[in-house]
Amino acid sequence: MIDTTTANIKIEGFDRLMAHLSAATQKSVINSGLKSSANFLVKWIVTQRLSGRPGLRRVTGALAQSIKSGAPENNQITVGTRELPYARIHEYGGIIVPRVAKALKFKIDNRWVVTQKVTIPARPYMKPSINPDNINHIKDIFRDKIWAAIQGKGASTE
Numbered sequence: 001m002i003d004t005t006t007a008n009i010k011i012e013g014f015d016r017l018m019a020h021l022s023a024a025t026q027k028s029v030i031n032s033g034l035k036s037s038a039n040f041l042v043k044w045i046v047t048q049r050l051s052g053r054p055g056l057r058r059v060t061g062a063l064a065q066s067i068k069s070g071a072p073e074n075n076q077i078t079v080g081t082r083e084l085p086y087a088r089i090h091e092y093g094g095i096i097v098p099r100v101a102k103a104l105k106f107k108i109d110n111r112w113v114v115t116q117k118v119t120i121p122a123r124p125y126m127k128p129s130i131n132p133d134n135i136n137h138i139k140d141i142f143r144d145k146i147w148a149a150i151q152g153k154g155a156s157t158e
Contacts, residue, residue, distance in 0.1 A: 007130040007135065009135055009138055009139065011139050011142055011143065014142070014146070017143075017146045017147075017150065018146065020150050021146075021149055021150065025149050028149070029142075029145045029146055029149045030072070030075055031072040032145050033141055033142040033145045033146075034072040034075070034076070034077040035069070035072060035077065036141045036145070037077065037138045037141050037142070038069030038070075038077045038078075038079050039069065040134075040137060040138065040141065041069070041079045041129050041134065041138075042067050042068065042069055042079055044129050044134060045064075045067050045079070045125055045126055045129050046064045046067055048128075048129075049124075049125035049126075049128060049129070050063055050064040050067070050125050051064070056090060056123040056125065062083075062084060063081070063084055063086075063087060063090065063125070066081040066082075066083040066084050066087065067079070067080070067081055067126075068080070068081065079126070079129075080126065081126075089120050090120070090122075090123050090124075090125065091122065091123070091124050091125060091126055091127065092122050092124075093119075093120050093121050093122030093123070094119075094120055095117050095118070095119050095120070096117065096118045096119075096120065097116065097117045098116070103115060103116055104116070104117070104118060
């Protein structure tokens with residue numbers, strides 16, 4: 001993934017609870033928790049930030065469809081997009097200038113506009129996913145996975 005947002009989440013008592021599980025079960029719990037957390041974040045980004053909210057019009061839905069999660073690796077998982085060239089400018093904002101031509105030319109409301117630069121304001125869709133409510137939800141996902149494993153119910157992904 002190219003454009004990502006990072007969060008380190010500490011769960012109180014995590015190590016103490018994990019100590020009750022075998023190494024293989026610990027790995028399963030962590031991978032399952034990471035996958036479930038990533039699925040939750042992808043769904044939240046798409047439904048809460050990329051569903052036609054003001055400032056970021058949904059035209060084709062391609063940006064929402066490009067939000068994906070990677071496979072768990074080193075007790076981490078990545079949520080982001082790499083498929084669309086305009087994803088970064090929406091998240092962070094920036095200035096677009098012509099690379100080869102003398103000017104930019106584009107259409108707005110059936111009217112052609114010619115200009116030397118366009119300033120795009122930041123319209124973050126990934127970074128807002130790391131908020132207190134979502135962090136608490138992710139902690140709950142991991143707690144549920146750990147307790148299920150301790151009680152012998154496994155650690156399946158949602």
